[in-house]
Amino acid sequence: MNRRSFIKTAAIAGAGAVIGPSFIGEALALDGPLVAMAKGVPPGKITRAAVNALGGMAAFVRKGDVVVVKPNIGWDRNPAQAADTNPDVVTEVIRMCLEAGAKKVKVFDRTCNDARRCYENSGIGPAVENIKDPRVELSFVDERRYRMVDIPAGKLIRRWPVYEEVLDADKFINVPVAKHHSAALLTMGMKNVLGVIGSNRAVLHREINDALPDLNRVIKSHLTVIDATRILVANGPQGGRLQDVRQTKTVIASADIVAADTVAATLFGKTPKEVHYLQIAQDADLGVADISKIRLKKVSV
Amino acid sequence: MRVLRRISQIAVFLVFVFLFLNTEYKDNDILPYAVNVFLRMDPLVAGAATLAGRALISLLWPALAVAGATLLFGRFFCGWVCPMGAVLDFADATIFRKLKRRTKLPANLPRLKYFILFFLAVSSLFTLQMVFLFDPISILIRSLTLSIFPGINMAINSLFDALYFTNIHAITRFSEPVFSFLKDHFLAFEQPQFRLAALVGSIFLLIMAAEYFQKRFWCRNLCPLGALLGLLGRFGLTRRRVGDSCISCGKCERDCRMGAIGDDFKSTNRSECIECLDCRSVCPENAVHFIGRDKPELLPMNMGRRGVITSLAVGAVAAPIFLSEGYRKVSDPSLIRPPGALSEDKFLDRCTRCGECMRVCTANGLQPALFEAGLAGLWSPILVPRMGYCEFNCTLCGQVCPTGAIKRLTPHEKRKTKLGLAEFDRSRCIPWKGESNCIVCEEHCPTPEKAIKLREEKITTLSGEVIKIKRPYVDENLCVGCGICENKCPLTGYPGIKCTSRGESRAQGAELLTTDEG
Numbered sequence: 002m003n004r005r006s007f008i009k010t011a012a013i014a015g016a017g018a019v020i021g022p023s024f025i026g027e028a029l030a031l032d033g034p035l036v037a038m039a040k041g042v043p044p045g046k047i048t049r050a051a052v053n054a055l056g057g058m059a060a061f062v063r064k065g066d067v068v069v070v071k072p073n074i075g076w077d078r079n080p081a082q083a084a085d086t087n088p089d090v091v092t093e094v095i096r097m098c099l100e101a102g103a104k105k106v107k108v109f110d111r112t113c114n115d116a117r118r119c120y121e122n123s124g125i126g127p128a129v130e131n132i133k134d135p136r137v138e139l140s141f142v143d144e145r146r147y148r149m150v151d152i153p154a155g156k157l158i159r160r161w162p163v164y165e166e167v168l169d170a171d172k173f174i175n176v177p178v179a180k181h182h183s184a185a186l187l188t189m190g191m192k193n194v195l196g197v198i199g200s201n202r203a204v205l206h207r208e209i210n211d212a213l214p215d216l217n218r219v220i221k222s223h224l225t226v227i228d229a230t231r232i233l234v235a236n237g238p239q240g241g242r243l244q245d246v247r248q249t250k251t252v253i254a255s256a257d258i259v260a261a262d263t264v265a266a267t268l269f270g271k272t273p274k275e276v277h278y279l280q281i282a283q284d285a286d287l288g289v290a291d292i293s294k295i296r297l298k299k300v301s302v
Numbered sequence: 303m304r305v306l307r308r309i310s311q312i313a314v315f316l317v318f319v320f321l322f323l324n325t326e327y328k329d330n331d332i333l334p335y336a337v338n339v340f341l342r343m344d345p346l347v348a349g350a351a352t353l354a355g356r357a358l359i360s361l362l363w364p365a366l367a368v369a370g371a372t373l374l375f376g377r378f379f380c381g382w383v384c385p386m387g388a389v390l391d392f393a394d395a396t397i398f399r400k401l402k403r404r405t406k407l408p409a410n411l412p413r414l415k416y417f418i419l420f421f422l423a424v425s426s427l428f429t430l431q432m433v434f435l436f437d438p439i440s441i442l443i444r445s446l447t448l449s450i451f452p453g454i455n456m457a458i459n460s461l462f463d464a465l466y467f468t469n470i471h472a473i474t475r476f477s478e479p480v481f482s483f484l485k486d487h488f489l490a491f492e493q494p495q496f497r498l499a500a501l502v503g504s505i506f507l508l509i510m511a512a513e514y515f516q517k518r519f520w521c522r523n524l525c526p527l528g529a530l531l532g533l534l535g536r537f538g539l540t541r542r543r544v545g546d547s548c549i550s551c552g553k554c555e556r557d558c559r560m561g562a563i564g565d566d567f568k569s570t571n572r573s574e575c576i577e578c579l580d581c582r583s584v585c586p587e588n589a590v591h592f593i594g595r596d597k598p599e600l601l602p603m604n605m606g607r608r609g610v611i612t613s614l615a616v617g618a619v620a621a622p623i624f625l626s627e628g629y630r631k632v633s634d635p636s637l638i639r640p641p642g643a644l645s646e647d648k649f650l651d652r653c654t655r656c657g658e659c660m661r662v663c664t665a666n667g668l669q670p671a672l673f674e675a676g677l678a679g680l681w682s683p684i685l686v687p688r689m690g691y692c693e694f695n696c697t698l699c700g701q702v703c704p705t706g707a708i709k710r711l712t713p714h715e716k717r718k719t720k721l722g723l724a725e726f727d728r729s730r731c732i733p734w735k736g737e738s739n740c741i742v743c744e745e746h747c748p749t750p751e752k753a754i755k756l757r758e759e760k761i762t763t764l765s766g767e768v769i770k771i772k773r774p775y776v777d778e779n780l781c782v783g784c785g786i787c788e789n790k791c792p793l794t795g796y797p798g799i800k801c802t803s804r805g806e807s808r809a810q811g812a813e814l815l816t817t818d819e820g
Contacts, residue, residue, distance in 0.1 A: 236750065
């Protein structure tokens, strides 16, 4: 951390202006962002418990908000293989948004395998359709709808096309699955935003540790809900082998995406120092990657 | 009665279009309809594949049913069922409606289709299967798949894109719902793009354009399926018969789309008549019947001995010439066949280039070959990974192949089937060149234990700096050659990793070794 960013961080912490809505005031009183970590079964229940520990969805979603819920639907894998977000976690988040009075909840991901196969076999497509609420809108990504966004402070990226629905939404709720990734080491919330950007995102993998903080500068997650109901510890991000899956029965939620990722990293036995982009993100004031400064609220179901 | 025939043509064509539109992944790993049924009931395809492949193909039983029905009822298929015939009749009723055809064509032109049939029969017998060039059902599905449907799709997409980008709400509020309805029901999920699309499409257009000379020019003069059905149906029970009330007005003869009626208006060329019943409808005296006590008068069949012998001989000579092509000695490394494809010779014996597998391929990776498999392998399916890869869990191509050239695989078998192997081009691959990490290929590698492995290595860059870099290697025992690595490689131009057919499961001798190295 250089001097300037240290001063900035200190100033921000002091002023209490950490990213995130209303409840932050409460968190700051005890210094550092609040991260909820709910353990237990079933997935839907711990998802709700984690968000409730942050003050409930009403703390994030206001009546009449247009909300984007962005799961990871990247791969043609089934839920047990832990490559995509658990469908029950996704639907629970959507339900909570509806309960909080969201006008519209939009769900999509730019997939790696054939989108139809991913939506179907991840279980997320059928599960979301099953909610049967006119306010819920499951769609495939429409290639025409990317808008160029400048990243003035970008270290690697100067500008990049971002999906319009995300830019136009009132709230962006990031619902990743935590798993192994050989470039990023781990993929969680910060990496999940790669699913809402256009163009040839593969080139970003060369400098992924700079690319992720850059993108998260302009794509702000108002709430991050990390599915760690089961995690993929090897052969990620696609997996396919049940022996690489661990049943961790956990959901992590926070308004601070860096803090949420930092806590999730501990499930893999990694320290945030090993996950370089978390450090870089902290230096860029995107959140807190120092576990000692995070206020962790554990909930058991 | 003519109305009945038209209803039949329209109904069958609608079924045909429905099946075509459903030859696509629709949230179901097993296709719910027998989308390939039109090809499977084609006796020409069945005959050629059986002869050339030297095997009874159980998939093709519907062709036996059609052949049996033809024995009983004559060449009704062409008039009542064939979707190509329906398309041509439709063109006549619309584009060519006002046309007065003046060109006189040689009277023995219709013989040509028999010569084509005999050529195909003999070459098939010598294991050169060329039926793909002339079979109407294959031509139609191939043209629709490779050019017409992608073309329509492109046109509609461009139109709605143009409306969308006007950014005028008054327009998009109407255009977008219509577009999404079309996308849900008719358009392709993603714009299909095929090599050789224009070439394949122009053959179909030529067949259409030939209507300028004659009604059903293709069916009368060229179609070997029509020839085969004509021969089979020669002694069928339903035949054109003309009663005594005939006043020899000649309306039927002038109206006959097949030129099947003799100069006396009473006799019929049985092999040419497709039982469209137009003659029955136009007859002012109701003298024409197809069932009844009147005795049918048949025109003798005259093919000309010389032509028959020549076509047989050409078939016999063509086979060894094509089969001795150099492509067969050394196979092109880019000849990556679909998963479950038979060994190359057997594959070409059966493949009718109908394009069903290319149509159904989820990632648009199967493409028509140009010369990769020799001239006899024209338009046969190959995986072109740079255009599209083979989805690891998808088994659709084997489900739609009408002749079993691509075997139907279970998902488990599919995931074990090697299409080939991937190889790094170390002079292009980013980490191999020492530029930086990349791992995109590794990330996309679909085998549960990744076939692309990363090894952290210390390297000295050109500027003398020592850095650590993750370099990718292919574990050839795990690699299935699906091509997703090549497809997703972020390099423009030549990729840093390339798939070839080396090590494919179907390779000759692959079964001899315990290792997978081919």
